[in-house]
Amino acid sequence: MGSRSVSRIAVLPGDGIGPEVTAAAVRVLRAVIPSCTFGEAPVGAAAIASHGTPLPDETLALARASDAILFGAVGGPGFEDRTPDKRPEASILGLRKAFGLYANVRPSFAFPGLESRSPLRAELVRGMDLVIVRELTGGLYFGPKSLEREDGVLTARDGLVYRDFEIERIVRFAFALARTRRKHVTSVDKSNVLMSSQLWRRITIDVARDFPDITLEHMLVDNAAMQLVRDPRAFDVIVTENMFGDILSDEAAMITGTIGSAPSASLGADPHARGFGIYEPISGTAPDIAGRGIANPAAAILSAALLARFSLGEDEAAARIEDAVAQTLAAGPRTVDLDPPGEAVSTDAFTDAVLARLPAPLASALPS
Numbered sequence: 001m002g003s004r005s006v007s008r009i010a011v012l013p014g015d016g017i018g019p020e021v022t023a024a025a026v027r028v029l030r031a032v033i034p035s036c037t038f039g040e041a042p043v044g045a046a047a048i049a050s051h052g053t054p055l056p057d058e059t060l061a062l063a064r065a066s067d068a069i070l071f072g073a074v075g076g077p078g079f080e081d082r083t084p085d086k087r088p089e090a091s092i093l094g095l096r097k098a099f100g101l102y103a104n105v106r107p108s109f110a111f112p113g114l115e116s117r118s119p120l121r122a123e124l125v126r127g128m129d130l131v132i133v134r135e136l137t138g139g140l141y142f143g144p145k146s147l148e149r150e151d152g153v154l155t156a157r158d159g160l161v162y163r164d165f166e167i168e169r170i171v172r173f174a175f176a177l178a179r180t181r182r183k184h185v186t187s188v189d190k191s192n193v194l195m196s197s198q199l200w201r202r203i204t205i206d207v208a209r210d211f212p213d214i215t216l217e218h219m220l221v222d223n224a225a226m227q228l229v230r231d232p233r234a235f236d237v238i239v240t241e242n243m244f245g246d247i248l249s250d251e252a253a254m255i256t257g258t259i260g261s262a263p264s265a266s267l268g269a270d271p272h273a274r275g276f277g278i279y280e281p282i283s284g285t286a287p288d289i290a291g292r293g294i295a296n297p298a299a300a301i302l303s304a305a306l307l308a309r310f311s312l313g314e315d316e317a318a319a320r321i322e323d324a325v326a327q328t329l330a331a332g333p334r335t336v337d338l339d340p341p342g343e344a345v346s347t348d349a350f351t352d353a354v355l356a357r358l359p360a361p362l363a364s365a366l367p368s
């Protein structure tokens with residue numbers, strides 16, 4: 001149901017196609033949940049240009065004063081020589097860490113009518129419906145990093161560190177999510193090589209004892225990459241460490257036909273707790289099409305639906321947005337990532353078509 005109080009959304013559009021697609025998501029949220037208010041702040045390369053830093057204090061302050069963040073994308077050319085902590089990407093990593101958002105939920109769903117857009121044969125993809133639960137605040141992304149000359153040899157290090165509690169909470173999250181779905185968890189690791197993966201597997205087996213109704217399967221990450229293209233429908237919930245999840249989630253998204261309709265939620269509590277989160281397309285900045293008004297806004301709009309569900313408790317609004325996007329994708333026309341240039345529509349036209357499929361807001365959702 002959700003409360004009808006005012007919800008404050010921090011909009012951080014960022015770089016590349018970020019501003020175009022977040023604008024579409026804001027239009028949809030305004031239409032469906034008129035009690036949302038929006039405040040915008042710079043992030044990423046845009047913030048480096050305006051404030052000299054990828055995550056300015058005022059952006060962090062706006063985020064802290066908000067119920068959720070609608071995030072676009074960050075990155076861009078010209079930062080290749082900077083260390084990771086000074087690059088545009090440091091902003092999203094800093095936000096995830098600052099808010100303790102350890103659970104990244106990345107659904108990959110074969111939209112009916114779009115199976116022929118998959119790089120795989122349509123019959124392999126029809127009915128695909130999986131969620132990758134990616135650990136988001138540990139592993140290689142946040143381990144000790146260094147670049148030093150050792151005995152005359154330039155040596156770079158990125159440490160892959162996991163603590164028991166970090167593994168336990170993300171695995172619990174995945175099991176709790178599986179309970180709301182087909183009750184199958186695939187834990188992906190590299191336990192034949194990595195110590196951190198051995199600990200991951202041990203803890204996963206322990207946690208599974210508390211979820212006797214869920215089937216647990218372990219899979220090595222290289223095999224998982226292969227099984228995803230062999231039979232994506234075999235997966236329900238995949239839980240994995242940060243870097244493996246980054247890679248596998250792009251693969252899973254592309255199997256649906258486009259990365260342009262893949263949303264994500266980054267959360268800091270169990271999947272049933274209504275709380276703060278960051279909601280963003282997984283696609284990135286798409287510099288090749290940025291600024292032309294042709295990017296697919298579906299991922300951002302579906303991320304707004306996840307925001308409504310996980311941060312605002314507006315399950316019904318979320319389902320309405322998801323239905324409208326699915327109908328629009330099925331009916332076409334769609335954006336250039338899915339339809340041929342002559343037929344494809346703009347970001348705004350696609351968003352108009354989604355809005356046209358949304359019934360007027362519930363009277364109870366109007367501000368009083």
Ligand code: IPM
Nearest residue numbers: 074075089092093246282284
């Ligand atoms: C993602 C992105 C980010 C990540 C980048 C922009 C830092 O690829 O959200 O998947 O690697 O987490």
Ligand code: MG
Nearest residue numbers: 246247250282
């Ligand atoms: Mg990624």
